[in-house]
Amino acid sequence: MTEAIRAGRVRRLMVAREAKRSPGLVDLLDAASAAGLPVEEVDRSRIDTLGVDDHQEVAAIVRPPADLDERALSEFAFAPDAIVVVLDGVTDPQNLGAAARAAEAAGAAVLVTRTRRAAPVSPAAIRASAGALLHLPHARVANLPRAIERLKQRDFLVVGLDARATRSIHEAPAPPRPLLLVVGSEGTGMSRLVREACDELVAIPMVGKVGSLNAAAALAVALFGYALRPR
16 A cells, blocks of 8 residues: 555545554555645544455555556557566456566566456455556557567567477576567466467476466566576
8 A cells, every 4th residue: 555655546545543553554654644645534434334355444545557558558668678578368366466566576667468358457456466556557458469569560579488488598598678578377378379479488497396387476487587687
């Protein structure tokens, strides 16, 4: 919630009158003060009626950033060394949030997802992202392969994570920029057309007994172990 305040996305902030002034709450109130956001002291029952699970006597009305569409994505002002993250078919809000958190921490310029068969930016996803979804530009597109092709026309190298790839992220050279990194769903991976749109495929080497990582964990490994390597 503190990140939402810092991002200028909180419209109303409510704190129960009986709330204990914990260090976390003090930080929250300091952020609200710095942002010029009024704090409404209310009865705990008022917060209970909002239906927020585990609210810890604090609630905020948050205005999420507007999604970019395909046209806005194709016209986005990318830096020459930009990284764009594409999630193909990730439907779990927790996975979406964790992936956004990794992408934002790695300095990604935009997160791209599909409009159908993909997790929306829900309160659960925002919580899982630790506020990253309130900072990171997010494009939702109907035709993911077409959106990828448009970015390829802007000189993006498109690299997909694929367990069947012949080279691992350790064997492949550090990728040039701008870079578009694609991660598929945990169950089926990338769709066929998205896979075919990739310029290169790389795998994450697995040496343990577990055969795969979830999408968010795989993305974090690829970002910090491959995309951000010195070139």
